[in-house]
Amino acid sequence: MATVSTPSAMISLAQIRELEEYAAHAWPARHTAMRDGWMLRTSDGHTKRANSASPLSPSADFSTLLPAIETHYVEQGLPPLFRLTDLATFDTADRLRQAGYAPFEPSWVLLRDLSPTTAPSGIIVEPAPTATWLATLAHAAGLTERARRGHADILSRIETPCAFATRYADGRPVGVGLAVLQQGHLGLFELAVAAPNRHQGHAQALMHALCNWGYARNAQHAYLQVLADNLAAMRLYDRLGFAKAYRYDYWRRG
Structure with a gap:
């Protein structure tokens, strides 16, 4: 598979999608809805990864999809929260920024052979x-x-x-x-x-x-997620043979 030509991804888009799906099933939300290639997860607000919207195979113009995703979370009594990986279309971050969102908690998915x-x-x-x-x-x-x-x-x-x-x-x-x-x-x-x-x-x-x-x-493989600024954890995982696979950020208003 071809490597993604982005600043963060060290593996292919297909591999990112596979790991995203594994991680979602490993930390299951109470409710999951799919909308135009986006996975909308809700779990009464418990943990960000189980209460955020993530792209898997985005197929629609994000500027038209954003209001629908926001409405979905508001109806669940939750603030809209996005988790962006390299699977997002190129304009997603710009659209979020224009709508008043900002990134926080940059994180890495790390991968190693067992x-x-x-x-x-x-x-x-x-x-x-x-x-x-x-x-x-x-x-x-x-x-x-x-x-x-x-x-x-x-x-x-x-x-x-x-x-x-x-x-x-x-x-x-x-x-x-x-x-x-x-x-x-x-x-x-x-x-x-x-x-x-x-x-x-x-x-x-x-x-x-x-x-x-x-x-x-x-x-055959192990993966984990870690905050990019958790240097102690990053050093531990490096010693254990984990390498950076791809990055993600959460986005929220405010």
Whole structure:
């Protein structure tokens, strides 16, 4: 496949579309509607990725489509939120800017081929989220009770095999991570370590455990999403062999 000739994408448009679809199924919204090649996801406002509009195969003039997408979100009681990748038509960002939108939280999707690594100790991997896993995530990520319920709701809708990993240190849970397996691709989500336990190798151990779990189940590739300015995470993922695949930005009014 030909490489996309844009400043951000390191893979083809077809590969971007494939990863976008995998990621959407791995983090399922409560409601998803398709409109002229755009995927409109809503989940009562819980997490931006499950409550934003993303292009997959845009087929209409965005200037005429924008009001319809805005109306869709307003009717759901949500502010319109867009997530733009290189799949968007060339004029989409300009149209959003003209309508009063601005980009925020630039992020990268990272990708790597999987291979077995030494299995770390002190990690329990389970097929569903336990009360301990959810409580550790809420503590490590600073989730409110409402956000915790929203996360649990999204996690309950995942239909493909999952690995919920919990890292223990001195008998206490200190971090968690999630892997979702689909058609040879392993999506990695919710990697979080409690603040007092960071920079001690726990995140790397969780990543090794999740990637080993996927490799044992015939996954060939792993992908994840990370904020571009999260330099500590970017350095960790670089050490683990992940490379930049493509970038995306959220767009909102204001």
